[in-house]
Amino acid sequence: MSFSVSRNITYREKKQHKWQNTIVGALIGVVSTFVSATPGNAAERIAFYYPPFGEFTISTLDIETYAESGRVTRDFAFYLNRVPSSQRAQFRQLLRTYFNLDATLVSQVTYSALGESVVRRLSELIMTESRQGSFYALRSALILSATNPKGLNIVEVIRRYPSSTIRLNLTEGQSILTNFSExxxxxxxxxxxxxEVATAEASNQTTDFSQQQDLQVPGSLGYKVVSWEMNDVARSRAFPVDLYLPQNNNNRSGGASTSVKPPFPLIVISHGVAEDRETFAYAAQHLASYGFAVAVLEHPGSDAKKIQQYFEGLASPPEARELINxxxxxxFLLDQLQRLNKSGSNFVGQLNVQEVGVIxxxxxxxxxxxxxGATIxxxxxxxxxxxxxSLNLSVLLQCRANELLQGKTPIPSFQDTRVKAVMALNPFGSVILxxxxxxKIQVPIMFMGGSQDVITPAVPEQVIPFTWVASQNKYLALIENGTHFSTSEKLNASKPVLPVPRELxxxxxxxxxxxxxxxxxxxxxTHLVNQQQYSPYLSAAYAQYISKAPLNVDLVRSLTSEQLEKIFENN
Incomplete structure (x- = not known):
């Protein structure tokens, strides 16, 4: 450990070491930020400048020793002993963790437009000895470190960084940490x-839900699944579809009595990146048991198959045009279902394609x-x-619209008048929309988000947009401790496409x-079939009734931008 200006020691003694915790806290915070995104430190030493005290360096060998054996050298103790023991344990655990990422995957991601944006942002914080941010140095360290059979590891990134000294831009790092903390x-x-808003709304509701149908259990209908491949020749785009059709099943022991005859109201389910038809099959089956026909498609430019091929180096990364496609x-799916509903299929006359819901x-x-109806x-x-x-990860994806604009790609109107209601789970749109x-959204809409969502954060992507929507029938459900993946099923498969940590x-x-x-x-x-007896379930009182720890849920129907601003201002 070295100090470039001797007077700093005297100043430190006069201040009785009060500033040491600030330095160490900032340093560990910056390092932890790098680790949680795309890990990166230094080769032989880490250097950082902390005004007005001067420059400090830490030997990377000291970090490696601590990671491998837990032994703290005298120099490293200067920093580590001023960090709370709980954070020390977490820091060592991060250093010892191997991320399930191989070199092909890391290479593919960091060479993509979105991955390059992330690495370039990190390279502004992690600099070479000449105090220059090097995108190529950081990317090479990440790729080479992932050649370890155990996976990508922080200490391995340190060893692979092609510079004897790496400098942390502590000023920029502290700025990011401050913004993140806010x-x-x-x-x-x-x-x-x-x-508080939900509690106030619930106080005005008197329905005894213990005496009502339990919508959490399946309805009384069975279902059959019809599968086929759609082919949009004009766009050279083919994709599979599963159609869940309600079936009378007198022997089914459902929790709620359902009596529905064709044509069935239609719901379409659109998955997220690296997901497929199975991700929300549970929702399709449940809705079918209540008399809805449900079409679940796969988007070929961003589904699980596409991402798997991309990670394996067999396909190009998802294109910005996916925002349009x-x-x-x-x-296109609705057009084809409308045609097949008239003739040429085994479900003629069974679908109401003029009253469509989308999840x-x-x-x-x-x-x-x-x-x-939302427009770019x-x-x-x-x-x-x-x-x-932005620190909002989804903005990286939203800003890919910039590629379309720069390429002067025509952006058509997406609004479909057949769509009468939408349910958006962890959506994004704060920048692109x-x-x-x-x-411009006038149809009934329900937002659902999770307080711990780090991919599409609830406040900028669901809560604030909720106040912007003009629809008179809008709902906002927020799941406390919910993540981006809480509503997605089958993410714990033996070979998932995305190596999503259990913590996420x-x-x-x-x-x-x-x-x-x-x-x-x-x-x-309520909003497709106009069965108003279901409207009491769309309430704060019902949300409280079914709410269950650790994922308690609150639902509100009214929240203005003025109310939200007051919430932000509260201490």
């Missing part, structure tokens, strides 16, 4: 504020929003993506999936 504070205020997939998750949530806000994309300095785009999946996703089942039945029965 985002966390705003999120926590919103969680508490929405709970996804809504067009569903419009979308993540990228599928964006897809659902555009079909409901060109000015917002130009302003917020040039450059993109913005207030101008969201304000979150606790007991079956609870969140039960919320999707209950709210989707109530929402579409």
């Amino acid at each position: 985002l966390i504070r705003r999120r926590d205020r919103v969680v508490g504020g929405l709970k 996804r809504p067009l997939d569903i419009k 979308g998750h993540s990228y599928g949530g964006y897809t659902a929003l555009t079909l409901a 806000d060109v000015n917002s994309v130009n302003k917020q993506c040039n450059p993109n300095n 913005n207030q101008k785009g969201f304000s 999946i979150g606790p007991n996703p079956a609870i969140a999936q039960m919320y999707v089942k209950a709210f989707s039945v109530a929402f579409f029965q």
Whole structure:
């Protein structure tokens, strides 16, 4: 460990070491930030400048020793002993963790437009000895470190970084940490504020749900699945579809009595990136048992198969044009179902293709929003993506619209008048749609988000947009401790496409999936079929009734931008 200016020691002694915790906290915070995104440190030493005290260095060998054996050298103890023991344990665990990422996967991701954006952003914080951010140095370290058979590891990234010294841009790092901390504070205020709003709404409701149908259990109908391949020749785009059709089943022991005859109201489910028809099959089966026909498609440019091939080096990365193709997939699907419903199929006359609901998750949530009338806000994309300095990970994907604009790609209208209601799970749109785009949604809409979603954060992507929507029938459900993947099923398969850590999946996703089942039945029965006896379920009182720890849920129907601003201002 070295100090470049001797007077710093004297100043430190006068201040009785009070500033040491600040330095160490900032350093560990910056390192932890790098680790949680795309790990990266140094080769032989880590250097950082902390004004007004001067420059400090840490030997990477000291870090390796600590990671491997837990032994703390005298020099490293200067930093580590000023960190709370709980954080010390977490830091060592991070150093010892091997991420299930191989070199091919890391190479493919970091060579993609989205991955390159992430690495370039990190290279502004992690610099070479000459104090220059090097995108290529960091990318090579990441790729080479992933050649370890155990996977990518932070210490291995340190060893592979092609510079004897790596300098941390502590000023920029602290700025990011400060902004990130403010985002966390705003999120926590919103969680508490929405709970207060929901409690107030629930106090005016008197329904005894213990005496009502339990929408969390299947209805009384069975279902059959019809599968086929759609082929949009004009766009050279083929994709599979599963259609769940309700079937009378007198022997079924359902929890709720359902009596529905064709034509069945139609719901389309649009999955997120690296998902497929199986991800929300549970929702399709549940809705079919209540008399809905449900079409579940796969978007070939961003589904599990595409991402798997991309990770294996067998396909190009998802294109920016997927922002256009996804809504067009569903419009084409509806056109084909409308044709098949008239003749040439074994379900003629069974579908009501003029009264359609859409459920979308993540990228599928964006897809659902555009079909409901939301439009791409060109000015917002130009302003917020040039450059993109957001800590919101979904903005990286949203800013790919910039590629379309720069390439002068025509952006058609996505709104489909057949779509009468949408349910958006963890959607994004704060930049690409913005207030101008969201304000054009007039159909009934339900947002559902999770307080711990780090991919499409609830506050900017669901809560604030909720206040922008003009529809008179809108609902916002927020799952406390819910993550981006809480509502997605089968993410724990033996060979998942995305190596999603259990921490990102979150606790007991079956609870969140039960919320999707209950709210989707109530929402579409009310707003597609006009069965108003289901409207009491779309309430704060019902959300409280079915709420279950650790994923408690709150639902509100009214929240203005003024109310939200007051929530942000509360200490």
